[in-house]
Amino acid sequence: MLERFDDLSIWKQGDQRAPHKPLLILYALGRWQAGQKEVTFRQVEPDLTALLREFGPPRKSDHPEQPFWRLQRDGVWTVHAPPGLALKTGDDIPRIGELRSHDVRAEFAPDVQAALSSDPSLAASIASRILERHFPESLHPDILNAVGLTLETVSSKRKRDPAFRQRVLKAYEYRCAVCGFDVRLGTVSIALDAAHIRWHQAGGPESEDNGLALCVLHHKTFDLGAFTIREGVLLVSDQANGTAGFQEALLAYHGKPIRDAQHPHWRPDPKHLEWHGREVFKGGARHRE
Numbered sequence: 422m423l424e425r426f427d428d429l430s431i432w433k434q435g436d437q438r439a440p441h442k443p444l445l446i447l448y449a450l451g452r453w454q455a456g457q458k459e460v461t462f463r464q465v466e467p468d469l470t471a472l473l474r475e476f477g478p479p480r481k482s483d484h485p486e487q488p489f490w491r492l493q494r495d496g497v498w499t500v501h502a503p504p505g506l507a508l509k510t511g512d513d514i515p516r517i518g519e520l521r522s523h524d525v526r527a528e529f530a531p532d533v534q535a536a537l538s539s540d541p542s543l544a545a546s547i548a549s550r551i552l553e554r555h556f557p558e559s560l561h562p563d564i565l566n567a568v569g570l571t572l573e574t575v576s577s578k579r580k581r582d583p584a585f586r587q588r589v590l591k592a593y594e595y596r597c598a599v600c601g602f603d604v605r606l607g608t609v610s611i612a613l614d615a616a617h618i619r620w621h622q623a624g625g626p627e628s629e630d631n632g633l634a635l636c637v638l639h640h641k642t643f644d645l646g647a648f649t650i651r652e653g654v655l656l657v658s659d660q661a662n663g664t665a666g667f668q669e670a671l672l673a674y675h676g677k678p679i680r681d682a683q684h685p686h687w688r689p690d691p692k693h694l695e696w697h698g699r700e701v702f703k704g705g706a707r708h709r710e
């Protein structure tokens with residue numbers, strides 16, 4: 422089964438990347454883990470387009486219909502389409518409008534589904550192989566988050582919500598809640614994370630009031646406990662120190678309020694902040710004037 426996924430026929434032209442099928446499979450595995458066996462093209466189209474824009478190469482146009490249709494030939498994917506769909510001119514796949522208007526559905530091939538059901542670790546194995554094969558390691562966590570996939574086996578009780586990142590970034594208007602960092606490539610925010618205040622691994626919920634939009638630097642230093650937030654104010658650990666970067670990246674924000682969520686309901690829940698202050702924050706807070 423793993424070999425079948427290793428042997429996907431990937432469109433190749435020179436050294437151009439074509440992550441379409443890999444991203445569709447990761448997406449479908451994410452849906453599978455969430456209990457959804459079948460996807461419609463109308464559902465896949467916007468989601469896969471977003472994945473392609475974020476993790477794919479820059480292209481003038483996106484073609485989510487290509488992997489959705491062509492993955493059938495790799496023996497891992499079944500498309501349920503009415504006969505006689507109008508084809509794209511000069512091509513052997515249906516027009517995108519036909520896939521939409523007939524609400525064409527697809528799912529993993531029956532024997533793939535049987536294998537996924539009988540071996541709870543198979544989805545994770547397929548996903549890791551695909552990630553290793555198609556993406557640099559630095560992107561793995563971001564891709565997994567985006568498709569809502571966890572690489573722990575199904576024995577892990579809780580599933581990630583792929584919408585969490587979007588909801589949290591929106592709550593903070595796509596800017597780091599600490600420093601305001603908001604660099605974009607085109608229209609895509611980069612190096613900006615939705616951080617869990619109470620870690621997912623510790624049962625933290627996937628809700629806005631457990632999230633903060635943080636740039637990667639502040640996300641990492643937050644998760645490592647170099648600072649915490651108490652009553653809306655950032656407190657730097659008395660163990661954190663340094664010369665280059667420390668003043669500008671951390672100490673400058675000590676004792677200052679973080680950026681407010683754009684709606685009061687989305688402000689960090691004090692319960693989660695309390696957990697972070699207790700379980701993650703390293704040591705006491707520095708002296709405040």
Ligand SMILES: [Zn+2]
Binds near residue numbers: 639
């Ligand atoms: Zn920041």
